[in-house]
Amino acid sequence: MLRHRRGRHQPQRRRDARRGARRSGRRGRRRRNQVSDAFSRTRDAARRCDGVVCRRVAVRPADAYGAVARRALRDARPGAEAADFLEAIGVPAFKTGSGELTNLPLQRHIARKHKPMIVSTGMSTPEEIDRTVQTVRAEGAPFALMHCTSTYPTPYEHVQLGYISRLQERYRVPVGLSDHTLGSYMAFAAAATGANLFEKHVTVSRSLPGPDQQGSMEPAELRELVQGIRAIEKANGATKTIQPGEQDVRNMAHHSVVSIREIAAGATIAAGDVWAKRPGTGIPARQLDEVIGRVAKRSIPADRLIRWEDLEPAL
CATH class of the missing domain: 3.90.1210.10 (Antifreeze-like/N-acetylneuraminic acid synthase C-terminal domain)
Incomplete structure (x- = not known):
């Protein structure tokens, strides 16, 4: 009886499994479509807003970045093989996050490609920044540093904007702010005090799930931020003459x-x-x-x- 009952229900179980797989597949496709759509909207918004670091914003297709993420999960040398893949698809420069600052083998691997590097310095000590700068410089790669505080969102009192000029004086390279505070205040202050680059996380909606959505900017806010930085750049002269008008x-x-x-x-x-x-x-x-x-x-x-x-x- 038990064998007969198990056998009788086996086809039903298989049908249920197939239905579950189909539902899971549909959910996966919907999720991929949502991510792709969100990426496209962010890309289009960035292009409309004008880039903060460069005048044109070049954005790779979402599936290329997805491929990088998938490779990172199975790479024998995480980071290095992803960097090789990015080089293969023609990225013009590399950005390493604060979590990679002390990963000197990875920093060296990327520096040997001799493409411009942007190196974030959150959650680090001055000595750690020194070692990374020495490693990158030894390979002859051009680089910039990003002053950063790796909390999401960052309280204003933890930003330490004055350290941007100290990094500029110490290393004689472009230094920017990787900003995780809410709003535009720190971006404007950094631009006014001489930051060379600026980074801000962008999302199509802060209602989306994710660890840094609440500290990210939506497209309309990004547009206002870029316009403000451009205005500050125009105002940042240091000569005194009688101006026209x-x-x-x-x-x-x-x-x-x-x-x-x-x-x-x-x-x-x-x-x-x-x-x-x-x-x-x-x-x-x-x-x-x-x-x-x-x-x-x-x-x-x-x-x-x-x-x-x-x-x-x-x-």
Whole structure:
């Protein structure tokens, strides 16, 4: 009886298993489609927003990145074989995360490809950064560093923006901020203080699952961030000149030597006869003392700009 019952239900079990497999396959396909769609929307948003580091944003198809992730799970040398694969599909540069900073064999392997590297430095010590920089430099690869705090999201007091300039001074390479704070404040501050690069995680929706979704930016926020950084780049000059458009304001706002009472022709101008008033189109206020003691060539009404031609030549 038991054998008969087991045999009778065996086809049903097989049918259930096949249905389960089909459902699982459909779920997998839906998930892959969702990921691909999300990737495409992020790529398109990035292209519309303009890149923060470079003017054009080149994004590889989602299945290429999926292939990298799948290879990483089965590689005998995790990271190294993924880097080889990325080189094979033609990436122009390599970015290593903070978790790879102390993986000197991997850093060396990538540096030997002699493509530009961007190296994140989160959750590390100055000594560890030193060792990695020495390793990469020994292979002759060009590189930049990313100052980073590896908490999601990062509290403002843990960002330590001032360390960007210290890294720039110590290593004489471009240094950026890999930002995991909420919002755009740190991006704008980093741009204003001289960061050369900027990295921010982007998502099509913070409602998606994942460890860093809550600290990521949605496309509209990314657009605003890029526009803000571009504005700060324009504002970051360090020279002082009279800018176009300032001259008209200067003429109105500066002060000139003005008679504060009537001065008769032939009179010697006294300190009580003149003062500095707007506009700034006459004798500059700084030359008031040069006017005092001069002789008026002609009668000068009260409250009038004094001109050099109103005065006799100095003796």
